[in-house]
Every structure is written in structure tokens, then in C-alpha cells.
Amino acid sequence: MSKKRRTFDAEFKLQVVKMIKDEGLSVGQVCRDLDLGETAVRRWLGQFEAELSGQRGIGKPLTAEQQRIRALEAEVRRLREDNALLKKAFGLLRPGTEVIYRRIAQLQKKAGNVARMCEVLGVSRSGYYAAQRRSGRKTKVCPVSVRLQAAFVRSGRCYGSRRLQATLRSEGIKLGRHRVRRLMRAHGLQATWKRKFRHTTDSRHGLPTAANVLDRQFEPAAPNQAWASDITYLRTRSGWLYLAAVMDLFSRKIVGWAMAPTMPAELVCSALQRAITQRCPAPGLIVHSDRGSQYASEAHRRLLERHGLRASMSRKGNCWDNAVMERFFLNLKMERVWQRDYANQAEAKRDVTDYIVGFYNSVRRHSKRGYLSPNAYERNWTEKHPIVVSENT
Incomplete structure (x- = not known):
């Protein structure tokens, strides 16, 4: 078939x-x-x-x-x-929903069909009406956010969540650290910095060096018992500027500093002499440094002997023996120097002095000192030990 x-x-x-x-x-x-x-x-x-x-x-x-x-x-x-x-293009380059809602509100006056526009633009109609209700309310300014941003700006835009939390607590505002971090993210508060390196220590010399008397004992019991000193560099458009600084390890306060376009022995001697003049330490104070030729020089040794101060030097190639000063220099560069572009050395000197006097010693909160500034930490100690301080000074 x-x-x-x-x-x-x-x-x-x-x-x-x-x-x-x-x-x-x-x-x-x-x-x-x-x-x-x-x-x-x-x-x-x-x-x-x-x-x-x-x-x-x-x-x-x-x-x-x-x-x-x-x-x-x-x-x-x-x-x-x-x-x-x-x-596809709208999905890749999609604006925020609030922008879409504003555009629908503008087109509604001409087209009038809200449901159709929401469908075409890929948003919900209920979300659009909710956004309209929100826009009708008066925007409230959060006072905590304002205080947080003000504290961040006052710090030179260098404070993290811990120091901002301590700052707000001192102003009577109690916030958890996680909320501080959320507010920082919401307002784009983030300290940025980049590292640079330049070698400043020259220990290849035949000058006499001292033993490591300090031996990483970075927590003396009172002021003017142990100081640390070091040299670092600052970049300017007219050349390098070298900074020598002396820190009282008790409060982490910078008690002496000097700057020059070169780093001879006179630079560290000037910083130390400034510290001696301001603090008037008793004989026996330990002055710790690295093994650089400036600190091993005859001029520096004689200055120590004249005031009865004891020299102490880090072991060769061991930066941890002077870690406190290394950390101060890193903070200085992160929080101030690397955020600037100095036209000349005079401008750099003014700015670094402002950082030390106007911010670091008097304002900056130190995590190792209960989030108090060095000056505040010393004042608190002085109130409890007035007799000891008068004898030392």
C-alpha cells in the first residue's frame, strides 16, 4: 500500500x-x-x-x-x-535605582503610565512609590557622622577607626568600633599612603660604638629616664631634607629635633641639645640610637659626657632595637609628609614642625598610652607624681 x-x-x-x-x-x-x-x-x-x-x-x-x-x-x-x-547595555551600565526613580518621576508628567515605565526600566512599582515617599521627607543630618568627619579632618585625615573611636569617646559620644568603621566607609574616610625608602644609617666606620644598654626596654617608669633618637629623610622639590629627632620613651613625646639639607654630626647634636635644654634631665639618662657615624662621632660623645648621659646603640643591622623611633618616622610620613609635595626645604621644615608641635605631641592619640596624646599622658602622670617631677626638672 x-x-x-x-x-x-x-x-x-x-x-x-x-x-x-x-x-x-x-x-x-x-x-x-x-x-x-x-x-x-x-x-x-x-x-x-x-x-x-x-x-x-x-x-x-x-x-x-x-x-x-x-x-x-x-x-x-x-x-x-x-x-x-x-x-544588555543597560545591565552593564545600569545607574542606581534612585536615579531611575527620579527619571520615572520626570517622565510621568508626560507619559503618565508609571507601571509601563517601571517594567521597561526593570524596577518595581512599589519601590518607585516608596522612593517618592522618602523624597518627600526632610533629610536629617546625623550629628554623629558630622562629629566623626570633623575628627577625621582634624587628624589630618590619618586616623583609623580605633583613634576616631577614642576621640569621639573623649567628646562624650560612645560608639562601637564596628559602627565607626561603617560610618567611615559610608563617608569615604580612609587614610592613604605609600612607602618610600632611602638608606640613612652608615655603620661602616671605625668610630667607637656603645653597647645596647636600653636592650629594648621601651617602657620606662618616669619621664627623662630613657630617650631614643634617629635620623630620617624628607623629599622636597629642591632636594632631600634630613630630620634628626629625640623621643622620651615614657610618653612617646618628641623632645628635640633638628633639620638640615645634609646629615653631619652637628645635626644629631643640635637635636639632642634642644632636648636637653627643654627637659633638663638628671645625669644617668639613657640616650639610645643606631650605630650611625653621626651618633658615634666625637662631638656627640662629648655632648653626652658633658651632661652625664649614657650612650646606648642598637646592634648592627637590627632595626628592632630602635623600633619606637622607626614607628614615629613612619607615622610622620604616612600622616603628613607623603600627603604633601614640598616645594622647598623651608616649607618642609615648617610643616614638620607643625606636625610635631601642633599635632603629634599635643593632639595625636597614642595606642600605647591609652589613646592619650604625649602631652596629656605626661600631665596625668605629673598630677600623680608632682614631687618626682620637680626633682627631675
Whole structure:
């Protein structure tokens, strides 16, 4: 018994082609589902492609109605492709929802269809109306955030969450550290710095050196018992500027400093003499330094002997023996120097002096001293030990 030949009209053929072209089905899958011959379906696809490309002689010629339908279908496909492209681009470059809500509010005056605009722009209608209600309220300024930002600015934009928390606590505002960190992130409060390095210690000399008397005992019981000193460098547009500083380890206060475009022995002697003049220490005070030629020089040794001070030097190549001074210099550069671009050495001298006197000694909160500034720490100690201080001074 012969199989009856099936005939298909043009509309059915077009539907089959659309299933393959628009819905992404394979030829084999369509043939199995509709019980069609694969050869015939592929011929229909060829005819469809030929008709779209404008070729003639393949298949039956298109009627005027068919041509109009083909043109409309092609336009629909282009619109779909353009819409898909816009959705992808909008997803990649999507603005914040608040911006979208403001745009809908502007278009609402002309278009009026909020539901349609929310659907097109990919936001919820309830979210849009909630944003409208929020915008009608008066914006409240958070006083805690204002105080936090003010404390950050006063610190030279160098305080982290711990020091900001201690600062606010001293002002009567009690906040947890995690909330301080959240507020800092919300307002973009972050100290930035970068490292630079320049070698300043030259221990390759034949001068006599002292033993490590201090031996990392960085916590003396009273002022003017142990000092630490060191040299660092500062970059300016007119050349390097060298800073020698002396710190009282008791309070971490900088008690003497000097700056010069070179670093001879006179530089460290000037810093030490300034500290002696200001503090008037009793004989026996330990002055610790590295093994640099400036500190091993005859001028520095004689200055120590004249005032009855004991020399102490770090072991060779061991920066940890003078870690407190290394940390001060790092703080100085992070919090001030690396945030500046000094035009000349005079400008750098003024700024570093302002940092030491106006900020570090008097304002900056030290984590090792209960988040008190060096001056405040010494005042507290003086109130409890007035007799001892009068004897030392």
C-alpha cells in the first residue's frame, strides 16, 4: 500500500521555518516532532533564505502580500535584537535605582503610565512609590557622622577607626568600633599612603660604638629616664631634607629635633641639645640610637659626657632595637609628609614642625598610652607624681 503524499501550504512552511529560526530548535527535532522529512524542511529553509536575500529563480515568486509580511517580520526581528542589545547595555551600565526613580518621576508628567515605565526600566512599582515617599521627607543630618568627619579632618585625615573611636569617646559620644568603621566607609574616610625608602644609617666606620644598654626596654617608669633618637629623610622639590629627632620613651613625646639639607654630626647634636635644654634631665639618662657615624662621632660623645648621659646603640643591622623611633618616622610620613609635595626645604621644615608641635605631641592619640596624646599622658602622670617631677626638672 503506497503512502499518501502530504502537501503543505505556504503558511505551514513558514511556521516550521520560524520554529527553527526564531525559537532556536534544530532541524532534526522539528522533523521528529512534526513527522516531516528532513530534506523537505531544509529545502524550505533554503527557499526562505533566498527570499530574504532577494534572489530569484529558487522557489515560487513572492506575492505582494508575502513581501509585505516578510518586511514586517524582518523589522520585528531587528527591533527584538535592538531591544536585547539595549537590555544588555543597560545591565552593564545600569545607574542606581534612585536615579531611575527620579527619571520615572520626570517622565510621568508626560507619559503618565508609571507601571509601563517601571517594567521597561526593570524596577518595581512599589519601590518607585516608596522612593517618592522618602523624597518627600526632610533629610536629617546625623550629628554623629558630622562629629566623626570633623575628627577625621582634624587628624589630618590619618586616623583609623580605633583613634576616631577614642576621640569621639573623649567628646562624650560612645560608639562601637564596628559602627565607626561603617560610618567611615559610608563617608569615604580612609587614610592613604605609600612607602618610600632611602638608606640613612652608615655603620661602616671605625668610630667607637656603645653597647645596647636600653636592650629594648621601651617602657620606662618616669619621664627623662630613657630617650631614643634617629635620623630620617624628607623629599622636597629642591632636594632631600634630613630630620634628626629625640623621643622620651615614657610618653612617646618628641623632645628635640633638628633639620638640615645634609646629615653631619652637628645635626644629631643640635637635636639632642634642644632636648636637653627643654627637659633638663638628671645625669644617668639613657640616650639610645643606631650605630650611625653621626651618633658615634666625637662631638656627640662629648655632648653626652658633658651632661652625664649614657650612650646606648642598637646592634648592627637590627632595626628592632630602635623600633619606637622607626614607628614615629613612619607615622610622620604616612600622616603628613607623603600627603604633601614640598616645594622647598623651608616649607618642609615648617610643616614638620607643625606636625610635631601642633599635632603629634599635643593632639595625636597614642595606642600605647591609652589613646592619650604625649602631652596629656605626661600631665596625668605629673598630677600623680608632682614631687618626682620637680626633682627631675
